[in-house]
Amino acid sequence: MRLEMGTFPVTDIAFDGSTRWEAGRLTVDRDAVLAAVREDPRIASAELEIARPGESVRIWPVRDVIEPRVKVQGPGVCYPGVCGRDIATVGEGRTHRLAGLGVAEVSSVNWHDAGGDFVETYLDMSGHYADMYPYRRLLTLCLVVEPDATLGEEIKNYAVHKAALTVADRLAESVRGLTPPEREVFELGPVNPALPRVIYIWCVHSPQAMSGSPTAFGTATYGLTQLTPPWYLHPNEILDGALTGPYRTAFAMSWTVANNPLLLDLYRRHGKDWNFLGVISLRTEWTTQTEKQLMANQTAKLARLLGAQGAVVTWDAGGNEFIEVVRSIQACERLGIKTVFLTSEDDATDGAPTMLEPLPEADAIVSTSFFKNVTLGVPPAPAVARVIGLPTKQIRRGSTIGLHGGADAMLPTAGPLPAPWRYDDHYGFGSLSCIE
Amino acid sequence: MDARPLRVVCYVNQYFGTLGGEDRAGLGPQAMEGAVGSARAVQQALGEAGTVVATLACGDNYAAEQPERAVAELVRLVAAAGPDLVIAGPAFLAGRYGVACGALCAAVQAELKIPAVTGMHAENPGVELYRRQVHIVSTGGEAARMGDEARRLVALGLTLARGETPGAPAVEGYFPRGVTRNVVTAASAAERATAMLLDKLAGRPFASEVPRPAFPAVPAPRLVKTLEGATIALVTDGGLVPRGNPDGVEPLNATRYGAYSIEGKTGLDAAQYDNPHRGYDTSWVKQDPHRLVPVDVARELEQQGAIGKLHETVYSTVGVATTLAHSARMGREIADKLREAGVDAVILTST
DSSP, rough: OOOEEEEEEOOEEEEEESSSSEEEEHHHHHHHHHHHTTTTTTTTEEEEEEOTTTSSSSEEEEEEOOOOEEESSSOOOOSSTTTOOOOOOOHHHEEEEEEEEEEEEEOOOSSOOSSOOOOOOOSSSSSHHHHHHHHGSEEEEEEEEOOOSSSSSSHHHHHHHHHHHHHHHHHHTTTTSSSSSOOOOOOEEOOOOOOOEEEEEEEEOHHHHHHHHHTOOOETTTTTTTOOEEEEEOOHHHTTEEOOOOSSSSSGGGHHTOHHHHHHHHHTTTTTBBBEEEEEEEEEEOOOOOHHHHHHHHHHHHHHHHTEEEEEOOOOOOTTTHHHHHHHHHHHHHHTEEEEEEEEEEEEEEGGOSSOOOOOTEEEEEEEESSSSHHOOOOBBOOOOOOEEOSEEEOOTTTSSSSSOOOOEEETTTTTBBBEEEEETTTOOOOEEEEE | OOOOOOOEEEEEETTTTTOOOTGGOOOOEEEEEEEOTTHHHHHHHGGGEEEEEEEEEOOHHHHHSSSHHHHHHHHHHHHHHHEEEEEEOOTOOOHHHHHHOOOHHHIIIIIIIOOEEEEOTTSSSHHHTTTSEEEEEESSSSSSHHHHHHHHHHHHHHHHTTTTTOOOHHHHHHHOOOOOOOEEOOOOHHHHHHHHHHHHTOOOOOOOOOOOOOOOOOOOOOSSOGGOOOOEEESSOOOOOOOTTTOOOOOOSOOOEEEOOOOOOSSSOGGEEOOOOOOSSHHHHHHHHGGGOOOOHHHHHHHTTTEEOOEEEEEBBBBBBBOOOHHHHHHHHHHHHHHHTTOOOOEEEOO
């Protein structure tokens, strides 16, 4: 598979006339884009707003952030399978992307109605809280969208996410016929056979267990979100959006998946430091120990059959999902595959181990520090001049306010706000670590 | 800068205080002027930086048999000497001595707000008991290198006395305290991961950023009775609570659990229960609590005589993002209560 990625950096954005990109300036025909969104009868309201890096602005609730990408040559479409899109295998030909730009999906729609799993993420464009995220550097076009309130949760999810993709598509279309100022060819070509063979085991959460539904919205592989055995993906498929967010944290958005620095680093060292074999994508939150162990065994088996001698492992969840992740590491090591695990850490109160199941085989760990904002010591995000989205935010007991206690409270979004309870830099964007 | 030499108080046992051997192990706490016994090595290591103003000594048995009283008396002696730093031991492999050193250092820090440091061998029981609270320098098993080890205690003690944060445990030579803190590194985590993989593949040394924890295995106990004679309790971390959640069990990061009577109940009425758990789809349990806490079937088994008795209290908490420290505490408390009530076995339903 050979994929040529054409990058169009966006350095300025404005609502103006037609939707087009010229020398870094993106103009957006607001009425035309919104008309395309409102073509879907399930959409009750939709507005577009711009948030710029450094502005005193807060976006709430953020369900996803999408980087506009468009397939220019080759089969399929970018972000395949999501909300009914074509499922042709992607990863070949040419793709154009708008870099430095995010389309934020802003809506009150929750992931599902089974309870216990809430959209908690908000984003700031300035201040200490903003500085913790890569979005701080993005020009962000926010689609504030609400669906017909009478619809079921799954249809609402489908409708608002499709709307955000519609906006991203409209923007990406503007560079389809242009010559990209930056190009990079991604290809796993033949390399020196002496180089070690390395695979990326990328564990992504499935909402199936939490929601009770195999079609619940969330992290998707070609649009599928259910619990599935490990997938083998060419990294080009991921660059074309075959793996997408979002999940609970700001680091599990479609934008962070498409821009995963670890994937790109592994890829760019292909032929120099190692032979990069691609990605095994393992679904997590299986419900029984047997299933968890089976997935771990199968992941390691697949890695071995692919010839892997080394593996980097990441995950995007917390809690019981850890078991299939760390057991995969154990299974790999037992097959002689040398692993490095990139993960956040849990609370170390009273010197407790910070890994849920600390197995001796997981002997090479890179820590992105604590995943709880309370343990990280993140102070409340400051008051802001402008809010995009909802004017109030519910702060839930036992989560966002402190570790234990407090009560559910409805706070003005513009005011100082406790950070969402999870941080969790799944793919190593930041430079935080944690030492004694 | 204040150049006044530090006032240091040392703590030793009867042996290292040259007061006698095992025959004097019952000796109560006492204060001696200046550096006595092994405290002289501390004075030597201090040099101009400080003066050992007093050496406190206590017999090993006295300290082990009435630890609270011994520590209270020693803390009073420390307070009277008014030091800037307390150096206890080193205790090497001496168990009673090591535990007393750890206890005294912990108490001095907590009650007098005076920095304290001790030293002992990795296998001294004082390490596991006090390493989280106290900086314990790792020493050999015997006093053969007393001068060297006193120097390391003093170096760490001086750092603490200056109010500075010591370097990493591996660098400074003390046992990891499990006190972690955030740092910003030069490279992103992604870059560090690929660098670590390159090292590991090439067989070069690499440093994992998460130490291998001591995580004791918990063997499943054997039931020593037959089920027909056993009292069985139902315990869950799946979050079942009476409607209104009277104990305020948190929806995640739980620190509380509830004890709920099922006396006189042959089953659980869904209308009387609720579930705050945020880690799974609770709708099925709300619809029928027996899916989580099978009181109905357990009562039947009790009636049939298949089990001796169903314990009349159900314990319930929320197991999601619960810290290990709170999990261990709640588990201990529940187990103590079950044991006290004569429960023989537990069916623990987890979600």
